Amino acid sequence: ASSSHTYTITVGKQLRLSPYKYLPDNFPRKKNRLLILADETVASYYLEDVRTAYAEKLPVHTYVLPVGEEMKSFSGYEELLSACLQTGLDRESAIIALGGGVIGDLAGFVAATYMRGISLVQMPTTLLAHDSSIGGKTGINHPEGKNLIGAFHQPEAVIYDIEMLDTLPKKEWLCGFGEMIKHGYIADPQLLEQLKQLNQCAALTISDKLLASSIAVKKEIVHEDEREQGIRAYLNFGHTLAHALEQTAGYGMLTHGEAVVNGMVFALYVGRRLGYDGPDAAEELRWLRAFGYSFTPLKQMDSARILQAMKHDKKNRGGSVRYVVLADAQQPIIVTLDDEQLLTYMD
Ligand code: NAD
Ligand code: ZN
Known part of the structure; x- marks a missing residue:
């Protein structure tokens, strides 16, 4: 610490x-x-x-x-x-x-x-x-x-x-919920459950208790690892692809939260493909759609460009991409993926 x-x-x-x-x-x-x-x-x-x-x-x-x-x-x-x-x-x-x-x-x-x-x-x-x-x-x-x-x-x-x-406009709510959902996936099953219960953010209100839970996840992780030598990297869950999507779509075309939610679903999928036991991407996609997020299948995008953008991420070491996946519910781990693996998973 x-x-x-x-x-x-x-x-x-x-x-x-x-x-x-x-x-x-x-x-x-x-x-x-x-x-x-x-x-x-x-x-x-x-x-x-x-x-x-x-x-x-x-x-x-x-x-x-x-x-x-x-x-x-x-x-x-x-x-x-x-x-x-x-x-x-x-x-x-x-x-x-x-x-x-x-x-x-x-x-x-x-x-x-x-x-x-x-x-x-x-x-x-x-x-x-x-x-x-x-x-x-x-x-x-x-x-x-x-x-x-x-x-x-x-x-x-x-x-x-x-x-x-x-x-705050609705689009900005969806943006902020992205990070709360992330905190739920990586560290707090109750927070995740309560967010699922909200079902969609049509109400555009939030309890200070829910916010406090989400803040607590961030606070604990950064307290343990202020300078990102270790576990702070788990906060990048969903973000490697998110940054690449934002960059290839052009900033402002896609909100950060939407990009993160797309990135998390992909990360869940990658985790399963690697043989881990985290939540099922297809199942999570369902509630996230109902919540208000839109998803564009990666197949329809220029995967070579997205891969390039992911490799540009400042968090990568050497030529391969460091990726946060869930080994199990609320069990983030970092894996290193090569180009070929990533291209296969995006297809
Ligand atoms: P933002 O600051 O641009 O705010 C989004 C929009 O909401 C703006 O149009 C703003 O004018 C409007 N707005 C803000 N508060 C409002 C209010 N109370 N009522 C009505 N309108 C309001 O964007 P953001 O989504 O808050 O932040 C995005 C930025 O945060 C990105 O640059 C991202 O890189 C950065 N970020 C930093 C960290 C970090 O750890 N430092 C983590 C995540 C994101
Ligand atoms: Zn973020």
């Missing part, structure tokens, strides 16, 4: 209105200036609330970015660093990331590198961000691939006001 520092994760309603309650006691005394970062959509709903709440104790600045993954780029990064300088942030200042995974990753990377690192508070606003805001991974994309540039930087606190999920 290794952990650079501990921080609290609070999940509940209306937390955005009193953030200091969920921050370390000495936070307002130790900091001298805050910069809240949000994208245009989130800013239009919640920035005023959050700004007013923080302004009770500290000088607050805000900076609003356009919406979208494109901001997780060198130019978005540079723009934010300039904003930090113009605002006069120094080493005793803090950045508040108010948003989904895009703002969390980008603002986190700025906080990790500006003046060799300043404080960060994560205030996730999407379902997916229950995952991305925990664990300290921050970063931006390179034209050659997603998340290739980054740093580990733990926040001072994660303040998750799930009331903000009320405005």
